[in-house]
Amino acid sequence: MQTTTDDSAYRAYQCIYPVYFDATRTRAEGRRVASHLAVRNPLAAEIVAACASLRLPAVYEAGxxxxxDWANPGRVRVSLKEPSVAARIKNKHHLYLLIAKHLREHPVTEDGPALRMIVRGAPPPPQVEDGKPWPRPAVPRGWKMGELLPYYSPAMTGGGVSENFLKDMMKEMGGGGDMASMLAAAAGGGGGPSGSGSSGGKKDKKGKGK
Structure with a gap:
């Protein structure tokens, strides 16, 4: 497994995000496996472990x-085109099923290594005393996110969502548009508040009396 910030050499790889396996999400909200195959609190670090156990060429992109699923950072890129891989894994959906099986067999726990994977450029993980719970994220009202998130998650730093993070998220989604459009896009997929849409159309003007 490799880590990288330059994806130019890996653009043909399949991108895999934790939300694909999140049991709390619907298909419209990003889940890509059947609900009975999904898990709670999927993390990219455990997807990395799944790829390692499957002996797959993979790249971990922590940021x-x-x-x-803006609160759960990290994705994994996997190559399925190499002959040794293609002989074992039929297609992308087959890969999802294999990863989902690994995640069910290796659930994320508060004292497990997946939450504490060291990420270059991020502050060190918090020192949690034995028997103490892993810090919970600051969840904005109406938003969906896991209870167990990586220590460098935007929802775990500073106790909430910062404007700088929202700007970074907007860049991640394509770089265009204003803040309201970016939030609307996230909300439409279940990552944001429900029922927060604005009413469309222009207000009818009252006719002038004679």
Missing amino acids: KLHPK
């Missing part, structure tokens, strides 16, 4: 975000 990448899925627009419908």
Whole structure:
């Protein structure tokens, strides 16, 4: 497994995000496996472990975000085109099933290594005393996110969502548009508040009396 900030050499690789396996999400909210195959609190670090156990060429991108799951950073790129891989894994959906099986067999726990994977450029993970719970994220009202998130998650730093993070998220989603449009895109997929859409259309003007 490799880590990288330059994805130019890996653009043909399949991108895999934790939200694909999140049992708390619907298909419209990003889940890509059946609900009975999904898990709670999937993390990119455990997807890395799944790829390692499957002997797959993989690249871990710790800072990448899925627009419908902004609080759970990290994605994994996997190559399925190498002959040794293609002989064992039929297609992308087959890969999802194999990763989902690993995640069910290796659930993320508060004292497990997946939460504490060291990420270059991020502050060190918090020192949690034995028997103490892992810090919970600051969840904005109406937003969906896991209870167990990496220590460098935007929801775990500073006790909430910062404006700088939202700007970074907007860049991650394509770089265009204003803040309201970016939040609307996230909300539409279940990553944001429900029922927060604005009413469309222009207000009818009252006719003038004669």
